[in-house]
Amino acid sequence: MLELGPILRALSRNKIGALLIAVQIAFTMAIIVNSVFIIYERSQETKRESGIDEANTFFLSSSGFGANFSAKATIQEDLDAIRALPGVVNAVQINAIPISGGGWSMGLQTQPGAEHDGIGLAVYMVDEHGLQAMDLELLAGENFTPSDIRWRGNGASDWPDKIIITKAMANRLFPDDDYSQTVGKTVYINDTEPMIISGIIDKLQAPWVGWDNVENAMLSPEHLERSAVRYMIRTEPGRRDELMKTVEELLAQNKNRVIDNMRSIDYVRERSYRGHTAMIKILSTVIITLTIVTSLGIVGLASFSVNRRKKQIGIRRALGATKFDILRYFMVENLMISCVGVVVGAALTIGLNMVLVNALSITPMDWFYIPIGMLLLCTIGQLAVYGPAKKATLIAPATATRTV
Incomplete structure (x- = not known):
């Protein structure tokens, strides 16, 4: 079983990088989870039945004029x-x-x-x-x-x-x-x-x-x-x-009259919920962008860590560590950073939701969004670090030991 001590000592030598990633994960989680909740709430509102036969109904206005009307x-x-x-x-x-x-x-x-x-x-x-x-x-x-x-x-x-x-x-x-x-x-x-x-x-x-x-x-x-x-x-x-x-x-x-403003109810629904649709698109874009940026940050930190520790990795390989051991090392290291980030992110998520409830009069977020968000961000972190970690397993022991 991989010791956590070496991982913690390695992270202590690169506190700033690990801290920045943890903070990035925390803020990403707070924004993404609240965005997903708002998207779901708004999408459910757009699906509410009005009670009338919308697909087959239209309306128009008639404006009469003249003394004989x-x-x-x-x-x-x-x-x-x-x-x-x-x-x-x-x-x-x-x-x-x-x-x-x-x-x-x-x-x-x-x-x-x-x-x-x-x-x-x-x-x-x-x-x-x-x-x-x-x-x-x-x-x-x-x-x-x-x-x-x-x-x-x-x-x-x-x-x-x-x-x-x-x-x-x-x-x-x-x-x-x-x-x-x-x-x-x-x-x-x-x-x-x-x-x-x-x-x-x-x-x-x-x-x-x-x-x-x-x-x-x-x-x-x-x-x-x-x-x-x-x-x-x-x-x-x-x-x-x-x-x-x-x-x-x-x-x-x-x-003696003017006929205008003829519209279908389908058109009215689309127009009335246009703000909801725009918000859903904007928040979806924010979620995708933040996910990509956070993933790139994790990839960058992991790649930097691998490059700094080529000699260490080579020595471990020479002493009998398998490729899986190296892969597991970086995956666990990232998981530890991610766990710190999502724990802080959970607190930020609750705080941001309270602000949104007061500012936008939305309903409070259901509790299960937070654990799902924590699991999602940890999964994203693991997927992002897998590439650099896999690259670390390809370092040959002999080449690494000759590295100055």
């Missing part, structure tokens, strides 16, 4: 015409688009009065076609009926008597009850205005992908009586792009 009549005519098109599953006028970055939010509370805190949620104003147009699954309760739908004018501050909320919101409002038991219960908006929960849907995300309450949403049975409105259209599978052009041409026949 009737918002209410135009909206109803538009919806009837769009819904009648072959290939259209359903369509709805809506005030906001999920995961788009812009929309409405309010707060609901289980007790009336300004002294009670409300729970924030996104508000989507739809009619009785909203569930099918958005492909939402009704878990409990009932959908809106045509008689529930009202017209909301500019400046209106009151709310309908009925709402449909997500399962996540039901669990937030009534954590002690099963979500199905919340149907029929009364909640309050604007501090004192009562609303009855008539239904629970499985999932519908808010427009703001970075919001802590992204799963909290409600449907309000309303049409917006405005000249500038937005329509969301769901199509049969594979017909979205075809019908985007068809719907635009259909609505453009009314010359």
Whole structure:
């Protein structure tokens, strides 16, 4: 068995080099482990389901003008015409688009009065076609009926008597009850205005992908009586792009308005998570760069050590040391340096994560990232030192003993 004493004495004669590599490993570990955690967290966020049929859904804006433009009549005519098109599953006028970055939010509370805190949620104003147009699954309760739908004018501050909320919101409002038991219960908006929960849907995300309450949403049975409105259209599978052009041409026949901002939900998802994607790419580049730099540092130190100790290696070979003994010597030496580095790195990793949690409001890192990071950095060190160590085994005993 290889004695650790000679290795420690050899390292003591080259303290600076070993210390620099250990410090480099420590900082590399702290950055890589936290980067991997952030990459995983951001990638999971980009995969969250919005709750709607994204692949087959698009939306557009209609802005009317002129003294003879009737918002209410135009909206109803538009919806009837769009819904009648072959290939259209359903369509709805809506005030906001999920995961788009812009929309409405309010707060609901289980007790009336300004002294009670409300729970924030996104508000989507739809009619009785909203569930099918958005492909939402009704878990409990009932959908809106045509008689529930009202017209909301500019400046209106009151709310309908009925709402449909997500399962996540039901669990937030009534954590002690099963979500199905919340149907029929009364909640309050604007501090004192009562609303009855008539239904629970499985999932519908808010427009703001970075919001802590992204799963909290409600449907309000309303049409917006405005000249500038937005329509969301769901199509049969594979017909979205075809019908985007068809719907635009259909609505453009009314010359008293402008049709614009037509986008697919796929496009919206890509745009909304563009920051996440950019961060993942940047952090991936940082991880690769740091891994290469650290590996090169280990290779450089090992190569320097081999060149300085050629005579020592030759003597050991002449005294009977095998190639495996020489290889093991340098591998163990590097492992000792790496162990010091990853132990310090574990402390730095925890400290950096605490800073990131406070600065970026990310969730604390799971404990298992640290031992995995320690094992990974030690493995990288062993792989990096293998080349120089293997080269040391090729030193001939006779040649080495003649080296001055």
